[in-house]
C-alpha cells in the first residue's frame with residue numbers, strides 16, 4: 001500500500017537572499033513495509049527530503065501525498081497532528097528529552113496522544129523488553145551511551161505504531177559495531193512488525209543493507 | 223507529565239533558577255514589607271491623633287468645630303450626657319471646656335488651644351496621662367497646667383514655673399488665670415505639643431466666666447471601625463443643634479491619605495512587578511534559547527504548540543509560587559518580629575514627628591493588601607514567561623532541530 005508519494009517536489013532555500021535549490025523535481029513513492037535508504041553526498045538534499053516527507057517542512061512547489069492526502073498545503077497545526085499520529089522520528093543526535101528517564105521518554109509521545117498512564121507504562125515496558133533495553137528504564141539520557149540512547153529513540157519512534165519511521169543518519173554518531181546492532185534492530189522491526197523505515201545516510205553499512213536505495217545528487221534522484 | 227518536565231527543567235540550571243527564585247522572593251518581601259510598614263505608619267498616625275485628643279467621636283454645639291467661640295457651649299449638657307451614655311458601643315466620655323487663648327511666661331507668649339478637663343474623665347479617652355515626660359498628671363487641684371515640651375521650650379518654663387493663660391469671655395472682656403506647670407508632655411506630633419494645654423475644667427470655666435458650661439464631649443467607642451453607625455445613633459438621640467463628628471470627619475486629610483495609600487500599593491506592585499517581569503523574560507528567554515534543539519524535537523514528535531507554551535509558562539509559574547511562599551514565610555517572620563519590637567527610626571524622628579507618627583514604627587499587616595501581593599506575584603511571573611514561550615512556539619521545527 002502506498003504511504004507516501006511525491007510529485008515534482010521542489011525546495012528552494014533562501015540563503016541570505018541567494019536561492020539554493022535543495023530539491024529538484026523529486027518523484028518518489030514509499031509503500032508499506034519499505035526499508036528505504038536515501039543516500040547521497042553531503043548537501044545533496046537528504047535531510048531536506050526527509051523533512052518534507054516527515055511533515056516538518058513545506059515544499060516550495062510540488063505535492064506530497066501522505067496516505068493519498070496532499071499535505072503540501074496543510075497548516076502547521078495539521079502537520080503537527082500528522083506527525084503525532086502517523087510518524088516516528090529518529091535523529092542523528094538521539095535527541096531524547098534530557099530531563100526524562102528512558103521510560104519517560106518513551107511514554108512521552110504516548111502521553112501526547114492521550115494514552116492512559118497505566119497503558120503507557122505497559123506498552124513502554126513491552127517495547128523496551130523487545131529492544132532489550134529494559135534495564136535502562138530509569139536512566140536519564142546523560143547516563144546512557146550513544147547506542148543505548150539511540151535504542152531508546154527507536155523505541156520512542158515506534159511505540160505509537162506509526163505508519164512510517166524516518167531516521168536522518170541514525171548511525172552517524174555511533175561506532176560501526178553499535179551502528180550495526182542498531183540496524184539489526186530496525187531490520188528486525190521491519191520484518192516482524194512490518195514497520196516502514198526511511199533512512200538517510202552516507203554510511204556504507206546502512207546503504208549495503210538497504211532493501212531499496214534512492215540516490216540523491218544535487219537535489220535530484222539519480 | 224508536563225508538570226514533571228517543567229519541574230525538572232527548573233532543576234536543570236540550578237544557579238539560574240535560584241537567581242530567578244531569589245528575585246521573586248526579594249520582590250515579595252519588598253512588597254509586603256513596604257506595605258506593612260506604610261500601613262503601620264498610617265495606622266500610627268491615626269492612632270496617635272485619635273488617642274491624644276481627637277477621640278473617636280466629638281459632640282459640640284453646631285458650628286463649634288469650625289469656629290470655637292465662647293458663646294457656643296453645649297446647651298443642657300447634663301441631659302445630653304445621659305443620652306449619650308445610653309447609646310450602645312460607647313465606652314467612655316470626657317467633657318471638655320475648649321477655648322482659644324494665649325499663654326504667657328515671663329519671657330514669651332504663644333497662641334494655644336485651652337483644654338479644660340476633668341482629669342479622671344480625660345484619662346479614659348486620651349493617652350495624654352501616659353505621655354508625660356516630666357512632672358505629674360493633673361491631680362484635680364486647681365491652677366495646675368500641663369503643656370507640651372515644645373511649648374515649654376518656647377515659653378522657657380519648666381516644672382513649678384508660673385504661666386498666665388488668657389481668653390475672651392462671652393461679653394468680649396478678657397479673662398485670665400495664673401497656673402503652675404505640673405506636667406510636661408511629649409507626643410509624636412510637634413504641632414500638638416506646641417499648641418495644646420490642659421487645665422482643670424473648673425479653672426477654665428472661671429477664666430471664661432461660664433459657670434458650669436462645657437463645649438465638647440469626647441467619646442471613645444468599643445471599636446473605632448464602627449464610628450459611623452454610632453454617629454447615626456447619636457444624631458437621632460441628640461437635639462438638632464448639636465454636631466456629631468467622627469475622627470474621619472475631623473481628620474479628613476489623614477483619611478484621604480490612607481485611601482490614597484491603597485492606590486500607592488498598586489503602583490508599587492506594578493513597579494516591582496515590572497522589574498520582575500523583565501527579570502523573568504530575560505532568564506526564561508535564555509533558557510528557551512538553550513533548548514531550541516529540544517523544542518524542535520518536541521515539535522517533531524508532534525507536541526502541540528499549546529502544550530509547549532504551557533510547559534514554559536508552568537516553569538515560570540512554579541518558580542512564582544515557590545518564590546511567593548518562601549517570600550511570604552520570610553515576611554511573616556520579619557513581620558512577627560517587627561510587629562512587637564517595632565522599627566526604630568529615631569534617626570529620622572524629627573521629620574516623622576512633624577507627620578505625627580513617632581520614632582518607632584510597628585508594621586501592620588493588611589490582609590487585603592497581602593492577598594493582592596500574594597496573588598499578583600505568581601501572575602507576574604506567568605506574564606514574564608509569555609514572551610519567551612511565544613518565542614519558543616514560533617520556532618520552525620526544521621530550524622530548531624538543526625540548531626546546535
Ligand SMILES: Nc1ncnc2c1ncn2[C@@H]1O[C@H](COP(=O)(O)OP(=O)(O)OP(=O)(O)O)[C@@H](O)[C@H]1O
Nearest residue numbers: 013014015020022041042043044045046047048049
Ligand atoms: N535552512 C537552510 N537554509 C539555506 N540553505 C539550506 C538550508 N538547509 C539546507 N540548505 C542547503 O540545501 C542543500 C541541501 O541540504 P541538506 O541538509 O538537505 O543536505 P544533506 O544531504 O542532508 O547533507 P548532509 O549529508 O550534510 O546532512 C545544501 O546545499 C544546504 O546548504
Ligand SMILES: [Mg+2]
Nearest residue numbers: 046047048168
Ligand atoms: Mg543531512
